[in-house]
Amino acid sequence: MKVATELGVLEVFRAVFGDPSLVIADRMVTGDIAGWDSFKNIEILLKCESHFGIQFRSKEIDSIKTIGDLIALIERKVTT
Numbered sequence: 001m002k003v004a005t006e007l008g009v010l011e012v013f014r015a016v017f018g019d020p021s022l023v024i025a026d027r028m029v030t031g032d033i034a035g036w037d038s039f040k041n042i043e044i045l046l047k048c049e050s051h052f053g054i055q056f057r058s059k060e061i062d063s064i065k066t067i068g069d070l071i072a073l074i075e076r077k078v079t080t
Contacts, residue, residue, distance in 0.1 A: 002071070002075060005052075005071050005074050005075050005078070006071055008048075008051050008052060008074075009024070009048065009067065009070060009071055009074065010022075010024055011051070012044060012047045012048050012051055013033075013044065013067075015047060016040060016043050016044050016047060017033060017035065017036075017040070024067050025067065026066060026067055026068030026071065027066055027067070027068060028066060028067045029065060029066050029067075044070075045061060048070065048074060052074055052077070052078055053078075054074065054077040054078060056073070056077075060073055
């Protein structure tokens with residue numbers, strides 16, 4: 001399942017940044033991609049919610065520091 005989640009998150013990032021060749025890594029944080037700011041964070045989270053059919057709570061959002069954190073959170077939400 002993790003591979004599917006990683007691919008889904010990659011699809012979201014590519015859509016948000018308009019770059020079909022974008023590559024992401026677990027340790028990446030806001031600012032590691034040109035144009036990745038707090039507004040893009042919101043767009044990423046909303047698209048992830050829509051893509052995976054989940055909803056994030058404020059407390060969960062606060063815990064996301066890296067792309068790996070985002071993937072792990074999505075994994076927990078889709079498997080429960």
